Amino acid sequence: MSSSHHPIKESFLVGRALLNFTSIFVSLGVFLFGFEQGLMSSLLTNKYFKQYYRNPSPAAVGTMIAILEVGALFSSFLAGKVGDNIGRRRTIRYGSAIFVIGGIIQTFSVHIVNLAVGRLVSGVAIGFLTTIIPCYQSEISPPDDRGFYACLEFTGNIVGYSTSIWVDYGFSFLENDFSWRVPLFLQCLVGTLLFAGSYVIVETPRWLLDHDQDHEGMIVIADLYADGDVEDESAKAEYRGIKENVLISRIEGGERSYRYMFQRYKKRLSIACFSQMFAQLNGINIVSYYAPMIFESAGWIGRQAILMTGINSLVYIASTIPPWYLVDGWGRKPLLMTGAVFMGIPLLLISISLRANNSYTPNVVVACVVIFNASFGASWGPIPWMMNEVIPNSVRSKGAAASTATNWLFNFIVGEMTPILLDAITWKTYLIPAASCALSFFCVHLLFPETKGLTLEDMGSVFDDSSSIFSFHSSGNYGATEDSSSIHRSTSVSAVDQNDLFRQSPASIARNTALLRPDEGLLQSPVIAPVVPPAQSALKPTKSDTASFDGLGPTDSNIPPQEIEPPNYDSIIAFKRAEAQRLGVFSILRRRLWPVKHEDEEQPLTG
Structure with a gap:
């Protein structure tokens, strides 16, 4: 849209x-x-x-x-x-x-x-x-x-x-x-x-x-x-x-x-x-x-x-x-x-x-x-x-x-x-x-x-007992636990724009100073390490996962981590239309109070 x-x-x-x-x-x-x-x-x-x-x-x-x-x-x-x-x-x-x-x-x-x-x-x-x-x-x-x-x-x-x-x-x-x-x-x-x-x-x-x-x-x-x-x-x-x-x-x-x-x-x-x-x-x-x-x-x-x-x-x-x-x-x-x-x-x-x-x-x-x-x-x-x-x-x-x-x-x-x-x-x-x-x-x-x-999601930055968000939301360390292995793929900063790969919260950055640019002080690093889930991952995506996440299997080393995309507007409207067909008594009352309507339609989706 x-x-x-x-x-x-x-x-x-x-x-x-x-x-x-x-x-x-x-x-x-x-x-x-x-x-x-x-x-x-x-x-x-x-x-x-x-x-x-x-x-x-x-x-x-x-x-x-x-x-x-x-x-x-x-x-x-x-x-x-x-x-x-x-x-x-x-x-x-x-x-x-x-x-x-x-x-x-x-x-x-x-x-x-x-x-x-x-x-x-x-x-x-x-x-x-x-x-x-x-x-x-x-x-x-x-x-x-x-x-x-x-x-x-x-x-x-x-x-x-x-x-x-x-x-x-x-x-x-x-x-x-x-x-x-x-x-x-x-x-x-x-x-x-x-x-x-x-x-x-x-x-x-x-x-x-x-x-x-x-x-x-x-x-x-x-x-x-x-x-x-x-x-x-x-x-x-x-x-x-x-x-x-x-x-x-x-x-x-x-x-x-x-x-x-x-x-x-x-x-x-x-x-x-x-x-x-x-x-x-x-x-x-x-x-x-x-x-x-x-x-x-x-x-x-x-x-x-x-x-x-x-x-x-x-x-x-x-x-x-x-x-x-x-x-x-x-x-x-x-x-x-x-x-x-x-x-x-x-x-x-x-x-x-x-x-x-x-x-x-x-x-x-x-x-x-x-x-x-x-x-x-x-x-x-x-x-x-x-x-x-x-x-x-x-x-x-x-x-x-x-x-x-x-x-x-x-x-x-x-x-x-x-x-x-x-x-x-x-x-x-x-x-x-x-x-x-x-x-x-x-x-x-x-x-x-x-x-x-x-x-x-960022409480791990205080306790350091769980992984941070992966893909380009990651803190740069996949599986940051004592019994899990870290898997990194080195990529030159000049090859892939760091801002596109990492959208960090301040707490995530604080946990991993290696992600800072050289001019940001503390720890200088010429490379960054985006996270790639392992080929033999225990993760088995559901249908809803695979609809918005392009694969969790073996990853080509030249392909950056993929974005997890939320459902788009049209699929949400289709979902609401289907939901309207199976509403109970209380849900109907709620929809009457707060109707849902597609922008191209004149009538609300109230069933």
Whole structure:
């Protein structure tokens, strides 16, 4: 096609608008987690709730609270495989459906055991959602704004937490069991909304290209990054970068098992898991789950404790906004290290104040809890959830599952032990997370790399444990692993234009200074080494691969590496026309809202 602009989707919902809409909408999944978390913390002080369940013991309360984490722990591992097999979008759909079922069981529970079963089911759903949604978010976000959207997502989580506190406070004025049953039911409505929305949001382009759905992947890339123009050069470049990364993983064996991930990417995985571990051990769920009980122990009784928790939640929300703008500029490491300091000091002061138990204690505890929550919301709250960005695309879903499972494991430990510790050692309880904050500071300083601004495909430039993009996107080293051989073909710079062969990201260039021109300093080299896949490559291209990549067999030494071309405009239109013939009810509704039309036709392709 000769036209310079070829939009496929005739709607305002493309580009930044689509990215913002999708990011905000999928945040409903983490909103549900926050809502569930805050909801139960306030209900624990509701007199009708306690009367109905016959004043459960601290151990029973701890088990009922923590059993949600048990469900989430096991389902998060399952979510990794499900997310790889059926896609991120459908996994969100099934997770939201399970959540609604769990909410209904809780609403109509008649015994503390029934309530615990409902929370277990909801935990299974939350395991799915908290594993896949951060993964989904990182895969659709542009590298320069990935931190922004991850922090925006966490804000949705805290908005859910705050909403549940104020819902509990409002319904606490009802003098009957509806004061706690209605809040439990409201979470079902939010879950239903997320379920319906899963039919509208797009699938991630990385999952689509990894499963050889190249036409749809190109359309989504264009919609997200090029205002729907499938022939935009930046969209084509994004397609090539993702597709070539997919092909490299296949050349290297294409393994996706947990065992392979633990062996090959243990450093990346340890960073993702350590961040989630410290997020829990640093004490946030001592406050989130039991804030009203903490305020009661400090002298704020009954509804006053819920009111103080609600006020604290508003400050908590506000604290999640600065990271939107700091995480991609200042960086991940400085935020985590600063947060560890400003969380540890208030925890220490809470312990000292409760030990003193004087007239200043109630106000000191409230002030310290607010400062602690705000510090967490600006650092250890959002950033651990985005650290699955360091996991390679081929195992990202499983890596996210492992890090999320780590979160739920330590979440369970904290939720189970907190009421017991508060009852047994009272003020000394807060010294434990204070010590964890100090330990996390040094862990981040010594072990964590800075990943701001890197594309997901270029994380290897930090960890040096995987190959970079091949063909002329390569860093000049094919199969840069300990057990793989490097195959090079020397070509004079004068014979082949270097700019045509290599379109490097800054990080790729930084990894291989041999690719710099002599006048760029550091390391001068008269030759460059474009990459040619080996003749006996393990890669077996699919039909969609061979349609856009001219051969991966023996390569003539005089032929430069071939471009991986995305599907062209006409083939995409043919694909959309064929798709329109097999649309379901929800897809038809979506196409009516956002019709697809060939530029030479007057009618949209809505079937």
